Amino acid sequence: MLFSTSCSEGGVIREAHFNKSSFANLKGWKNDRHLAAFKAFLKSCDAMMKRKSGDPISGLTSIGGKSEDWQQICVAGLISEIESDQEAREFFEKWFTVYSITDEKGSDIGRMTGYYEIELNGSRKPTKKYRYPVYKTPPNIEKLKGCNGFCHASINRGALKNKKLEIVWVDSKARAFFLHIQGSGVVRLPGGQEVKLGYACQNGFPYTSVGSVFKKYGIEGVCTATQIMEWLDKNPKRGIRLMEENKSYVFFREVYGESPIGGQGVPLKGERSIAIDAKLYPYGAPFWLETNLPTTEYSRSTDPYNRLMVAQDTGGAIRGAIRADIFFGRGTRAEVLASSTSSIGRCYILLPKSVYVPTTQKAF
Structure with a gap:
């Protein structure tokens, strides 16, 4: 059974084609920690339960059916007493159908990247x-x-x-710049308190990748975000000029409680939340990713990275059928993995068994 969804933005058509598959085709499916994914899914349920039952689950794509299709699954999950990976795995197998995904070129291979909640040092006063x-x-x-x-x-x-618009002042222009790129972060104050920041708005200018700027000026040997931040801090005057080639500027708001908050309006879970193209897929949909992480002090490129994620966020650079941005959480490990990850891989989407998937659809 082959279904497809497509959308056009700036003259470029993005399509996702779905082929009905099975859980048996997911590499390493039985070895994953499904309980962690189940808990992340229940966070999405908090948002989905607030929607009117007869409304589409997404206002951006018609894939995914109505809210009531998801709400019955959420109710089952919320009243369950699932406490093990096996019980969580059986829950997903009971309620969802697996679809493999190919893009407009018929390829089932796409790009997997990473992001994280950056940590900074700062003060309420300059x-x-x-x-x-x-x-x-x-x-x-x-x-x-x-x-x-x-x-x-x-x-x-x-x-x-x-203008009395300052929330905090931080000690690194480079890390402040990457706060804009990540869209959320935590600022540690001198007394030990934390200020959690979330994306609020942007100045209306398009984003220019700092990596492309480094390449433009022939700066070599600086590849990962960590390396870029170190270089910018060591070369402050030139670094400011390079950062300003990205005319985009992000404004923030203070976030209280769990953070960061993704595009769905729910807290993100490290290595269980992903950002997807929200014009192709609905928030809250479980995805099975099959990829590899880079070789770092925390990972080896030879080890498969296959796990169940939940679509809870999106981003300006996340475009296409097989395109996922993995949220790695916060801390040193998250920063290293997020700044290093750019791997190829496959995606499968899990949709409710009650949902009809149309043969084609256009984005709103």
Whole structure:
């Protein structure tokens, strides 16, 4: 049974084709820690249970059926007393059908990358050490978006100074820059308290990859995010100019309770939450990923990385049928893996057995 979904953005058509498969075809399916994935899925249920039962599960794609298709599964999960990986595995096998995915070219291979919740050191007040501000959204943001005086460089030069928009000040311009790239983070204050930050808004300019800027200027031997941050800190004057080639600037809000919060509006779980193309797939859908992590102090490229994830986030660079951004959590391990991961792999989507999958569909 072959089904497909497609969407067009900027003249480029993105399609996802679904072929009904089985759990037996998922490499390492029985060896995964399904209980962790089940708990992540229940977080998505918090959002899905709030939707009207007769409404589509997504306002961006028609794949996934109605909210009631998912709500009956959520109720079953919420009232269950699942406490083991086997029970969680049987839950997914009972309620979902597996579909393999191919793209518009007929390929079942795509790109897997990673992101994380970056940690920074900062202060509620500016000091000689803590001098790089993290701003909340200006009240007149819609009028300012895209204006030349509101680009990254202009803001660095004081466009928002004395506007009382600072949330915190941090001690590293490079890590502040990567806070913008990651979209969320945690700032540790001198007294030991933490300020959790989540994405709020953006200045209206397109994002330019810092990696492409390094390549443009022929800076070699700097590949991972960790290496880039180290280079930027060691070369502050040149680093500022390189960072400002990305005219995009992100504004933040304080987050209380669990963090970070993904596009679905639920807390993300390290190595169980992924960002997907939300114009192709609904939030809350379980995905089975088959890929490999890079060789680092925490992983070996020869080891398969096959596990059940839940689509709970999206991102501007996450486009395409077989494209997943793995949330690795926070801490040193997460930073190393997220900054190093760029692997090829396969994706399978799990959809409720009650859902009809249309042969084709266009994005809204």
